[in-house]
Amino acid sequence: MKPYMLLAAAAAFFPVMSSVAMAxxxxxxxMASDRGGNxxxxxxxxxxxxxxxxxxxxxxxxxxxxxxxxxxxxWISQSKSDDAFWDRYKSFGQTxxxxxxx
Numbered sequence: 601m602k603p604y605m606l607l608a609a610a611a612a613f614f615p616v617m618s619s620v621a622m623a624x625x626x627x628x629x630x631m632a633s634d635r636g637g638n639x640x641x642x643x644x645x646x647x648x649x650x651x652x653x654x655x656x657x658x659x660x661x662x663x664x665x666x667x668x669x670x671x672x673x674x675w676i677s678q679s680k681s682d683d684a685f686w687d688r689y690k691s692f693g694q695t696x697x698x699x700x701x702x
Contacts, residue, residue: 624649629662641700648696657688 623631623642626649630642649658664671674682674689 625658625662629665633665644700645696648699649692652692652695661689
């Protein structure tokens with residue numbers, strides 16, 4: 601059986617996974633936040649995260665949605681690793697703002 605036929609058969613047999621199950625950490629945190637709930641915007645922000653942050657950085661940044669004090673602590677930290685993360689996080693924020701503004 602050709603690979604594409606096998607994929608088509610599998611797609612017909614197995615139920616489609618929900619978009620929430622496939623959402624990344626930033627999108628899930630955005631949707632769960634008190635400012636979230638806009639699937640389109642949260643998905644766009646996740647796309648910006650995918651372009652600018654590693655998986656580990658995304659999981660770390662996702663925690664900021666529930667705990668803004670963690671973001672502040674990272675921002676004021678004197679550690680080189682926190683400074684490097686913060687530079688990547690700022691780049692993500694700028695990308696998300698430019699990519700998702702509308």
